[in-house]
Structures are given as structure tokens and as C-alpha cells.
Amino acid sequence: MLGRLRDTIRNGLRKTRESLRERIGTILPAGSGGREVDAAMLDELEEALVLADLGAELAMELRDGLEEKVLGKKVSGPDELARMLEEELLALLPPPFPEVRPESGPRVTLLVGVNGSGKTTTTGKLAARWAREGKKVVVAAADTFRAAAVEQLVVWGERAGARVIRARHGADPAAVAFDAAKAAAASGADELLVDTAGRLHNKKPLMDELAKISRSVSKTIPGAPHDTLLVLDGTTGRNAILQAREFARVTPVTGLVLTKLDGTARGGVAIAIGRELGLPVRYVGMGEGEGDLLDFDAREYVRGLLEPAGGAA
Amino acid sequence: MFDSLTERLSGVLDRLRSGGRITEKDLDRALREIRLALLEADVSFKVVRQFLATVREKALGEEVLKSLTPGQAVVRIVRDELVQLLGGDGATRPLAVASRPPSVYMLVGLQGSGKTTTAGKLGRWLKARGRHPLIAPVDLARPAAVLQAIQVAKTAGVAAYEHDGTGTPVERAREAVRHARERGFDVVLLDTAGRLHVDDALMDELEQLVAAVEPVEVLYVADAMTGQDAVTSAGAFRERVPLTGVILTKLDGDARGGAALSVAAVTGVPVRFAGVGEKVDAIEPFDPSRMAGRILGMGDVLGLIEKAEEAFDREEAERLEKAVRRRQFTLEDFRTTLRQLRKMGPLEQVLGMIPGVKLPEDAEVDTRQIARMEAIINSMTAEERRNHRILNGSRRKRIARGSGTSVQEVNRLLKQFLDMQKMMKKLGGAPGKNRLRRLLGR
Numbered sequence: 001m002l003g004r005l006r007d008t009i010r011n012g013l014r015k016t017r018e019s020l021r022e023r024i025g026t027i028l029p030a031g032s033g034g035r036e037v038d039a040a041m042l043d044e045l046e047e048a049l050v051l052a053d054l055g056a057e058l059a060m061e062l063r064d065g066l067e068e069k070v071l072g073k074k075v076s077g078p079d080e081l082a083r084m085l086e087e088e089l090l091a092l093l094p095p096p097f098p099e100v101r102p103e104s105g106p107r108v109t110l111l112v113g114v115n116g117s118g119k120t121t122t123t124g125k126l127a128a129r130w131a132r133e134g135k136k137v138v139v140a141a142a143d144t145f146r147a148a149a150v151e152q153l154v155v156w157g158e159r160a161g162a163r164v165i166r167a168r169h170g171a172d173p174a175a176v177a178f179d180a181a182k183a184a185a186a187s188g189a190d191e192l193l194v195d196t197a198g199r200l201h202n203k204k205p206l207m208d209e210l211a212k213i214s215r216s217v218s219k220t221i222p223g224a225p226h227d228t229l230l231v232l233d234g235t236t237g238r239n240a241i242l243q244a245r246e247f248a249r250v251t252p253v254t255g256l257v258l259t260k261l262d263g264t265a266r267g268g269v270a271i272a273i274g275r276e277l278g279l280p281v282r283y284v285g286m287g288e289g290e291g292d293l294l295d296f297d298a299r300e301y302v303r304g305l306l307e308p309a310g311g312a313a
Numbered sequence: 314m315f316d317s318l319t320e321r322l323s324g325v326l327d328r329l330r331s332g333g334r335i336t337e338k339d340l341d342r343a344l345r346e347i348r349l350a351l352l353e354a355d356v357s358f359k360v361v362r363q364f365l366a367t368v369r370e371k372a373l374g375e376e377v378l379k380s381l382t383p384g385q386a387v388v389r390i391v392r393d394e395l396v397q398l399l400g401g402d403g404a405t406r407p408l409a410v411a412s413r414p415p416s417v418y419m420l421v422g423l424q425g426s427g428k429t430t431t432a433g434k435l436g437r438w439l440k441a442r443g444r445h446p447l448i449a450p451v452d453l454a455r456p457a458a459v460l461q462a463i464q465v466a467k468t469a470g471v472a473a474y475e476h477d478g479t480g481t482p483v484e485r486a487r488e489a490v491r492h493a494r495e496r497g498f499d500v501v502l503l504d505t506a507g508r509l510h511v512d513d514a515l516m517d518e519l520e521q522l523v524a525a526v527e528p529v530e531v532l533y534v535a536d537a538m539t540g541q542d543a544v545t546s547a548g549a550f551r552e553r554v555p556l557t558g559v560i561l562t563k564l565d566g567d568a569r570g571g572a573a574l575s576v577a578a579v580t581g582v583p584v585r586f587a588g589v590g591e592k593v594d595a596i597e598p599f600d601p602s603r604m605a606g607r608i609l610g611m612g613d614v615l616g617l618i619e620k621a622e623e624a625f626d627r628e629e630a631e632r633l634e635k636a637v638r639r640r641q642f643t644l645e646d647f648r649t650t651l652r653q654l655r656k657m658g659p660l661e662q663v664l665g666m667i668p669g670v671k672l673p674e675d676a677e678v679d680t681r682q683i684a685r686m687e688a689i690i691n692s693m694t695a696e697e698r699r700n701h702r703i704l705n706g707s708r709r710k711r712i713a714r715g716s717g718t719s720v721q722e723v724n725r726l727l728k729q730f731l732d733m734q735k736m737m738k739k740l741g742g743a744p745g746k747n748r749l750r751r752l753l754g755r
Contacts, residue, residue: 047358053540056352115563115591116425116536145591147429147464148457155456169464200566233425237355237540239568260424263509265542288454288508 037070037081045085052268052305053237058275062088082306089302092271096280096296097254100226106138106184106192108217108224111257112210112247113231115198118259118285120149122231123195124156125285125293135190137162140180142173142213145197153195163187173197173209174216181220192217194225201246211250228253229282234260234267244273259285262292266305340372343387354569354608357544360578368394392605398574399601400583408439408585409529409557415447415493417501417526421519421554422534423546424455424507427562429462431534431588432504434596435560436471438586439500447498449474449489451482451522452506462504469593472498482506482518483525490526503528510549519554530557532585535576537564543572547579556580561599562588571608642734644698648690650733651683685718689726692716701727 042063049059066085075081101107109126111119120143127137139162143149150166157164165180177194184192196213199206217224228251232240247253258267261284270281281296344365351361371390380386410416418435420428429450436446448471450462459478466473474489486503493501505522508515523531533547533556550556559580561573564587577584584599690698692715697704704712704727713720 050352050358051541053355053542056349114538114566116427118425146461147468148461151457151460152455200563202567203565233536233538235423235536235540235542235546236538237543237568237572238353239355239538239566240540242567260509263423263511263542264545265540269540 037067037073037075039071041081042067042071045081048306049268052266054268054305055238055272058272085306086299086302089271089305090298092275093298093302094274094278094280096282100223102221102223102226105221106181106189107226108181108184108192108194108221109227109229110194110196110214110217110225110251111229111231112196112251112253113198114200114233114243115146117198117231117233117236118257119143119198119231120152120156120195121288122229122257122259122283122285122293123193124153124160126283127156127162127191127193128160129291129293130191131160131162136188137191137193138180138184138187138189139164140177140192140194141166142176142180143195143197144169144171144173144176149195149197162193163189174212177213178216178219181217181224185220192221192224201243207246207250210247214251225252227255229255229257230279231257231259232267232270234258234285235263235265236269238269238272240269241272241276244277244279248277248279253279255280255282257281257283257285257293258296261304262286267301268305270301271305337373339383340369340377340387343384344369347387347391350609351571351574354571354610355538355540355543355575356571356608357541357575357578359544360575363578364394364398364574388609392602392609395574395605395608396601399577399604400599401601406558406583406585411529414499415490415501416499416530417490417503417528418530418532419503419505419522419526419528419554420532420534420560421505421550421556422507423509423536426507426534426536427588428452428507428534429458429465429504431560431562431586431596432462432502433465433469433471433593434588435586436466436500436502437469437593438596440471444500445472445498446500446502447472447474447489447493447496448502448504449486449493450476450504451485451489452504453478453480453482453485454506454508458506465593471502474501483521486522486526501526510546516549516553519550523554531555532558532560533576533580533582534560534562535572537561537570537572538566538568539572539575543575544579547576551580556582558582558585560584560586560588564588565590565595569608569610570604573604574608644690644693644701644730647730647733648687648698651687651690654683685716685722686726686729688716689713689718689723701730 045066046059046063049062050056054062062085065088066081069084070081111123113119123139127139130137137160139153139157141150141153141164143153144167147169150164150169154164154166156162163183165176165183167176167179173196180192180194183189194213194217196210197206199210201207214225214228230244230247230253232243236243244253244256256270256273256279258270258281261267267284273279274281281298281301284294284296284301286292286294347368348361348365351364352358356364368387368390371394372387377383377386377390408416408418420432420435422428429452432448436448439446448462448466450459450473452458452462459476463473463475474485474492476485476488482505489503490501493499503522503526505519506515510516522528531554533550535543535547539546547559559573559576559582561570561576561584564570573584584601584604586596587599587604589595589597689712692712693704697708697712709720709723713723716723
């Protein structure tokens with residue numbers, strides 16, 4: 001799995017320029033016996049972090065931290081500097097929350113996020129993945145707002161062999177979720193996935209509706225939702241922090257899904273979210289195939305961040 | 314979380330004014346603040362660098378260094394340059410019309426950027442302007458994408474070229490154009506497949522579509538929340554398809570929207586429309602100056618500065634400032650402030666420009682009210698204006714009669730004055746803060 005992630009990232013980058021390591025390499029030629037780290041080198045690191053969407057303030061902070069440690073000291077080569085930064089970044093990523101598995105009945109996963117972030121696709125991929133693992137999966141098509149969202153999910157459901165609970169376009173999403181929870185419990189399902197309509201986090205009525213959906217599943221299945229995944233478009237910039245804060249306010253968000261990382265976007269804003277809100281990344285979406293949802297691997301992710309983003313082209 | 318840029322710049326530059334001229338070094342410090350503000354608004358790193366080089370040059374050329382308010386002078390240059398990059402102040406160019414109908418408008422962009430929704434909105438917008446648009450879905454890759462476009466078209470009250478999603482995008486696009494020509498539609502809105510820009514297959518498909526149906530507009534649909542990757546994706550599309558404009562979506566969110574600047578800079582084409590809501594009519598022609606203010610996170614502070622500078626009598630303003638510094642803010646000074654506020658225009662409009670100020674729905678502060686307040690002060694004697702403490706009951710009654718108001722109103726004005734005086738005293742004790750903010754009591 002890890003190898004694949006690496007390959008996918010590398011393939012996406014094949015045409016892009018040299019890696020940050022290589023760039024550091026030009027400043028620190030191998031075999032030169034080490035050179036003092038200077039401001040220019042740190043500038044490059046900072047630039048890479050900004051380009052990865054960590055945000056200018058965090059990038060500067062990391063740079064300053066690194067500067068204190070290494071400025072004026074000899075480092076053995078580009079790898080050492082990159083490795084130090086890697087460790088700093090890893091330390092900023094919170095570990096996943098412990099998995100909650102209900103003693104009986106289905107485990108409920110709610111998917112939330114802004115418009116176009118990839119909720120329906122992620123729901124489909126999770127359904128396919130769990131069905132492949134031999135679990136019985138029910139999907140609630142609670143996005144009754146967007147045109148054809150239900151039909152899109154039905155296609156995924158058929159592929160995956162998961163039952164899709166649906167209602168007519170415009171129906172009350174909380175009612176769909178409620179019905180699906182009942183159906184899932186009655187049919188002895190292992191997993192219930194609830195796909196919701198995309199909504200911008202600054203629209204209060206829509207956020208209230210989301211809280212209602214979250215409550216409605218708990219009426220049939222106590223303790224549900226056991227997982228609430230915030231789906232973030234990996235190309236999103238600073239606004240993702242505001243999204244995470246607002247969604248976590250109305251639903252018990254337990255983790256992030258970073259989508260669309262098969263391009264050149266690095267999704268570095270997840271570091272800022274992890275630090276500010278303590279929310280861990282759980283899955284990474286890499287493409288359109290059923291298998292293209294991967295478990296989050298912090299080290300792979302951090303290495304991906306330090307690859308050059310396209311902005312340097 | 315984000316300080317307003319004006320505040321930051323004034324902090325850096327205006328403070329130095331009392332010590333004489335500011336230096337190039339001071340200017341560079343100010344530019345660093347702008348850099349940070351732009352990066353935090355998600356403007357691309359590279360675009361920021363180029364942008365600042367231009368601003369620096371202009372700032373040196375325009376003698377900002379000698380300005381009384383260098384902070385504001387720099388902000389104005391930044392804003393003007395932003396507006397320029399975003400398409401200028403002039404009216405946006407209308408959508409092109411093909412010499413032989415139908416005019417094909419092709420929507421391209423990444424997954425989830427909002428192409429289909431935009432097709433519906435744009436279709437409705439065109440229809441309301443007497444055109445006959447046909448929405449043609451040619452995204453045959455994503456499950457139910459064709460169905461989604463058909464449903465969106467229906468909601469928007471726009472015709473759609475319906476098909477079952479089989480065949481190839483080029484075949485379907487050609488059919489749609491033929492269909493439009495036969496049925497008298499004069500616009501075809503081609504809703505293409507979204508994918509990632511590194512996807513060569515998609516780019517090939519878009520190239521083939523361009524060659525097959527010769528669109529007069531190729532509009533790149535971009536999500537306003539995009540981060541640093543905005544330049545990469547927009548650049549990749551520009552390399553392969555002849556973009557003629559940008560449509561920015563999800564502007565009803567609270568993103569700063571620096572992506573607008575990145576995309577405009579990289580594609581070299583203007584932003585033409587903005588998507589501002591979930592409803593089918595939530596689309597409007599793009600407004601560069603509003604976007605500039607948004608990116609800088611300053612409400613329309615720039616407009617405010619301009620208005621203030623137009624209205625404020627510099628001498629009076631300086632006298633007022635001295636009064637504040639002496640901590641002797643009198644009713645006389647209060648009247649001066651009111652007069653200047655009145656000159657700035659409707660107060661709601663002025664207050665609305667200040668970021669973070671939310672006016673109550675039934676905001677009653679209008680210029681007429683300010684005029685009444687002024688009348689009350691006018692009815693006072695010079696001594697009363699200098700020393701409000703002597704205003705006893707009978708004096709208040711006289712003033713009410715003289716100004717055609719009531720004692721209650723006189724009392725309310727005095728209360729407002731005392732509040733303002735208290736605030737001014739506080740501010741007077743804290744030198745170095747932005748003068749304008751002080752005048753406005755913020």
C-alpha cells in the first residue's frame with residue numbers, strides 16, 4: 001500500500017522539477033564534508049512549506065525553529081536538514097483517535113464537508129473498501145440537495161455491492177439518515193455510511209441541518225455517529241482551517257479525509273489543522289478508482305510535502 | 314486571526330512619520346507585511362513575489378516616502394495594482410458571440426470546482442438577457458454527471474441536450490451543436506469532465522473538444538478556496554486549451570480568495586463571473602475592486618480611506634488630533650467630528666466599509682440624525698461647548714428649544730459625547746495608533 005502511495009505521488013510529479021532534497025543538494029554538494037547552513041538554505045525550506053499550503057506564519061515558525069538548531073552548525077548533507085524538518089512536521093500531526101466499535105449493531109460513519117470536496121466519491125470508496133473486506137455495508141444517500149448525488153452514490157453502491165437507502169430529491173436528509181440507521185440495524189449491517197450534502201461552513205441554517213442529521217442517527221443507534229469524517233479538498237488553502245473549526249463545532253469530527261492528492265497539491269493545510277484543532281488525517285484520496293482511498297501514513301505525507309509543489313515551476 | 318493590512322502597514326509606516334521621512338528600509342518592512350497578508354490569503358508564492366516587485370517600484374516612483382501617510386499611500390498602490398491584475402476597474406468584457414450561431418461556451422476546470430452548477434447559473438443568466446442557451450453535458454467519466462447537468466438545467470429553467478452518457482465527449486459535443494443549430498439555440502454551454510490537471514488523457518480530450526466545436530469562450534472554473542496549487546492547475550489548463558476567461562466559484566464562503574489573483578496572473582485572462590451562492594441565480598459579473606479588498610482582508614477600508622481623505626479637512630483633522638492628544642476633547646471637537654462624518658456620506662455606507670462592523674438590520678444612523686446632533690451643539694453658547702459641565706436643566710431646555718429638539722435628545726447627545734470623550738482620552742494616552750482609526754473611534 002505504501003509503495004503504491006509513493007508511486008502515485010512520484011508519477012504525478014514525474015514531469016515536475018527537482019525535489020527539495022535535490023535543491024538542498026545543490027546548496028550542499030555531497031562529499032563536500034558538510035557546509036554551514038545559511039539563510040538562503042532556510043529560505044528555500046520555508047518556500048517549500050508555503051508552497052505546500054502550510055501557511056506563511058507556520059512556515060516561518062518552523063524555519064525559525066530550525067534556524068535556532070542549525071544555523072552556524074555544520075550539517076552532514078541535504079538529507080540531514082530535510083530529516084530534521086521531517087521530524088518537526090511529524091511532531092505536529094496528531095495521532096488518530098482510538099477506534100470506537102459498538103458492542104452490537106452497525107458502526108456509523110458520517111461524511112461532511114464543503115461543496116465539491118469529494119464526499120460522495122469518498123463515501124463510495126469507503127463502501128467498496130469495506131465490502132471488499134467482507135463487511136455488510138449500508139449507505140445513506142442523505143445528500144438530497146445536489147442534483148444526481150443520489151444516482152452517483154447508487155452507481156458506487158452497485159459497484160461495491162452495498163445497499164443504498166435513498167429518498168426523493170429534496171427530502172429531509174435527517175429523515176433519510178434515520179431510515180437508513182433503522183434499516184442498517186434491522187439488517188444486521190456492520191457499517192453504515194451517511195453521505196451528506198456539501199455546505200459552506202459559514203451558512204448557519206445548513207450547519208444546523210447537519211447537526212440534526214448527526215442527532216437523528218443516534219436516535220436509532222446509541223453512540224452514533226462513531227466516526228465523523230471531514231472531507232477536505234487537498235487543493236484548499238487557508239480556508240480549510242476555518243472549515244475544520246466550524247464543522248467540528250456542529251458535529252463531532254473525529255478525522256479528516258484529504259482528497260485529490262494525486263495532483264500536485266500537497267494538502268499541507270492538514271498540518272495547520274492538526275496543530276490548531278488536534279484533528280488527525282485518516283484517509284487520503286488519490287484518484288477515481290475504487291482502490292484509491294488509502295490509509296493516512298504520516299511519514300509518507302510529510303515526505304510528499306517536501307517534494308516541490310508546482311508553484312516553483 | 315488576520316489583522317487588517319491597513320492596520321499592519323500603518324503600524325509599520327505611520328509611526329515613523331514623526332521622526333521625519335521614512336526610508337527604503339521602512340518600505341521593505343511594509344512590503345514584508347503585505348507579503349504575509351497575501352500569502353495568508355492564498356495568493357501564490359510566485360505571484361506574490363512578482364507583485365511586490367511591481368509595488369516596490371511604484372512606491373519608490375510615487376514618492377510614498379515623502380507622503381504624510383505613507384502607510385495609506387502604500388495600501389493604495391497595492392490596491393490599484395491588485396485591481397489592475399484582476400481585470401481593471403472598467404466594465405467586464407461581454408461574452409463573445411460567434412459569427413455563425415450557436416456560440417459555444419466551454420466550461421473547464423478541476424473536479425468539484427463547480428462547472429455543472431456554473432453551467433446552470435450561466436444558462437439562466439444568459440436566458441434572462443434574451444439568449445437561448447442549451448446546456449450540453451459531455452462529462453462521460455463521473456458517475457451520474459450527465460444526469461446531474463440535466464437536473465441542474467431543469468432547475469435553472471434552461472434546456473439541456475439529453476443523452477444516455479455513452480459515446481465519446483467529442484461525438485456528444487458535435488451532436489449538441491448540431492441540435493442547437495437545428496432548434497434555434499444560440500448558445501451551447503459545454504459542461505466538460507473535471508479531473509486533475511496532471512491527467513494527460515483529460516487534457517487530450519479538452520483539446521479535441523476545442524478542435525471539434527471551436528468555442529468562442531473557454532472559461533476556466535476555479536474554486537475561490539484553492540491554495541497554492543491554483544497556479545499549477547490553471548497553468549496546466551492554459552498550456553493546453555485557449556482560455557478566454559475565469560469564473561470564480563464559492564465566493565459566498567469566507568475564503569479570502571487569493572486564488573483569484575493567482576489564476577488571473579497565470580492565465581493572463583480576466584475573471585468574468587463570480588458564483589455567490591447555492592441558488593441558480595447566484596452568479597454575478599466579477600468586481601475586481603471588491604475582490605481586491607477581500608483579498609487584503611480590509612472590508613472596503615480602501616474606499617473608506619479615499620472617502621475620508623476627500624472629506625477631511627486636513628487642518629481640522631490635525632487640530633482634532635491635537636485635542637485628543639491633550640486629552641481635551643470638547644463639544645466643539647465633537648461637532649467637528651460630526652461634520653466630517655456627514656461629509657463622508659450616508660453613515661451606514663461608511664460603517665459598512667469597516668471590516669468586522671455589522672450593522673443592525675434597522676440601522677437608524679443616518680446623516681439627518683447627525684444633522685440634528687449638530688443643531689443641538691450649534692444652539693449652545695461658546696462657553697457651553699468648551700465646558701459641558703455647566704449644562705444644567707434650564708440650559709438644556711433652552712438648547713432643546715433652540716435646536717427644535719427635545720431635552721431627551723439633548724441628554725442623549727451629551728451621553729454620546731461623554732462616551733466619545735472617554736474613548737478619546739484612552740486613545741490619547743496611546744500614541745502611535747492609526748490616526749484614522751482614532752478619528753472613527755475604533
